[in-house]
Amino acid sequence: MNLTALMFLALAMSTDAFAAAIAKGAAMRKPTLPQALRIGLLFGCIETVTPVIGWALGSLAADAIRQWDHWIAFFLLLGLGGRMIWLSFGEDDEEEGEQTGSPKLLVLVLTAVATSIDAMAVGVGLAFVDVSIVRAALSIGAATTIMVTIGVLLGQRLGAAVGRNAERIGGVVLVLVGTTILIEHLSA
Known part of the structure; x- marks a missing residue:
């Protein structure tokens, strides 16, 4: 797999996490760059690990x-x-983490896992091609970290524009991302 193909793969694997990050950022009150980066790193780490798990499982x-x-x-x-x-x-x-600007860790982890399941399936496929799984996984993780960090910050701006509806819109976006994943797989 050449560098260009690897870059496109990494970007493709990060798009659903990006959409979820926009939703998460819209639900937060004024996320800071460090908060957005922490969320990006969480998503990126999970998105790095899942293709490796898929690759390890391989054909089994x-x-x-x-x-x-x-x-x-x-x-x-x-x-x-x-x-x-x-x-x-x-x-x-005010006691709810998302209302005070800091999403609860469990919700973030579950969202990151949900948006990285497709990367696990891609990892299975990568077991059958000539590619360095470490290079592929690190590329996917890096792209996801960057895209999620940007998504959280963009979501915050969108959240300010939509006011109290931000969390509702964010929830709808997550449902739409999940529905899109389902439709794409069922129609393939």
């Missing part, structure tokens, strides 16, 4: 991963997006 679990990856991502994103929509109709709760 290829059918199981391909058969269920889109459903797992869909239900995780549906649940997380639904939760954001549900919370958007409630009263402001």
Whole structure:
């Protein structure tokens, strides 16, 4: 796999995480660059590990991963997006991490895992081609870190424009990302 193909692969693997980051940034109150970078690094680390897991599983679990990856991502994103929509109709709760500008770690990890399941399936495919899995995984992780950091910061700007609806819109975006993943896999 040449450098150009690897770059396109890395960008493709980071697009759903980017959309989720925009949603997360829109739900946050004034995320700082360090907060956005921490979220980007979390997503990037998870997105680095998942193709390696997929590659390691290789042909042993290829059918199981391909058969269920889109459903797992869909239900995780549906649940997380639904939760954001549900919370958007409630009263402001200053104890809730997302309301004070710092999303709860579990929600971030689940979102990162949900958006990286496809990278695990790609890792399975990479086991059968001539590519350095370390180089591929690091490229995917780096692209995801950059895209998520930018997404959180862009989401914050969008959040200021939409006011109280930011969390609701963010939840809808997560549901749409999950639905898109499901539709793409079912129609392939």
